Amino acid sequence: xxxxxxxxxxxxxxxxxxxxxxxxxxxxxxxxxxxxxxxxxxxxxxxxxxxxxxxxxxxxxxxxxxxxxxxxxxxxxxxxxxxxxxxxxxxxxxxxxxxxxxxxxxxxxxxxxxxxxxxxxxxxxxxxxxxxxxxxxxxxxxxxxxxxxxxxxxxxxxxxxxx
Numbered sequence: 001x002x003x004x005x006x007x008x009x010x011x012x013x014x015x016x017x018x019x020x021x022x023x024x025x026x027x028x029x030x031x032x033x034x035x036x037x038x039x040x041x042x043x044x045x046x047x048x049x050x051x052x053x054x055x056x057x058x059x060x061x062x063x064x065x066x067x068x069x070x071x072x073x074x075x076x077x078x079x080x081x082x083x084x085x086x087x088x089x090x091x092x093x094x095x096x097x098x099x100x101x102x103x104x105x106x107x108x109x110x111x112x113x114x115x116x117x118x119x120x121x122x123x124x125x126x127x128x129x130x131x132x133x134x135x136x137x138x139x140x141x142x143x144x145x146x147x148x149x150x151x152x153x154x155x156x157x158x159x160x161x162x163x
Contacts, residue, residue, distance in 0.1 A: 027160040029072050034079070037061040037150040039130040044090040044101055050127050064155075065123040068093070068111050072157040075124055076107045079153035081145035087153075088133035088144035094122035101133065103141030111157070124155070 040062045042048015050063030066075075079087045079102075086104030093111055100106045112121050128151060132142040145151065 028156055028158045029069065030157050032066050032155045032157070033152065034064040034066065034077070034126060034155055035150065035152040036064055036126075036128050039145065039148055040127040042129075043131070044088060044127065044129040044133050048127070048129070050125075062128065064126040066126070066155050067123050068113050068121040069157070070113050070121075071159050072111055072113050073159045074108050074157070075111055076105070076109070076156045076158075077102065077126055077153060078105045079126065079128060079151060080104060081128075081147055081151035082149050083145075083147050085143075085145050085147070086141065087128045087151055088131065088141040089126055089128045091124060091126050093124045096122075103133075103139075103144065126155070 037058075038051075038060045040048050040050035051060050052063060052065060068075075075091070077089070077091055079089050081087050088103055089101065089106075091100045091102070091106050091109050092098075095115070096110070096112045098110050100109045109124070111124055114121050128145065130145055130148050132140055132144040134140055
């Protein structure tokens with residue numbers, strides 16, 4: 001499993017070297033490969049929870065937490081399951097009023113880059129859900145990921161969105 005995740009991360013890095021930024025943002029500060037082993041439990045439109053990575057027992061890590069660095073204002077996320085299908089997922093950050101859902105991607109999610117008194121900001125959390133969902137309140141993500149297994153993608157952080 002570790003070898004598969006490493007190969008996925010390396011393949012993602014190679015693709016990113018030849019592709020431009022995957023977001024509408026400029027001034028990319030960093031790109032982070034993300035992987036999950038199992039979908040979150042519940043459904044993004046109704047609520048649910050996930051098991052943090054690495055999970056105990058192994059193989060059930062179902063959400064990705066990515067630390068936010070000072071100066072980062074937005075993140076764009078691309079996510080697919082291990083069959084290449086778009087995943088219905090949600091993105092959130094504790095103490096951040098913003099919440100987003102996407103079908104394979106979320107662009108320009110605003111992040112809080114520092115906590116009270118300049119402390120570290122809470123991480124951005126990505127919840128991959130199995131099956132379809134309402135992507136933007138109108139357009140369904142159908143069928144979404146239906147394999148119930150893991151997947152991978154990227155989170156691209158940046159500090160500017162063009163007008």
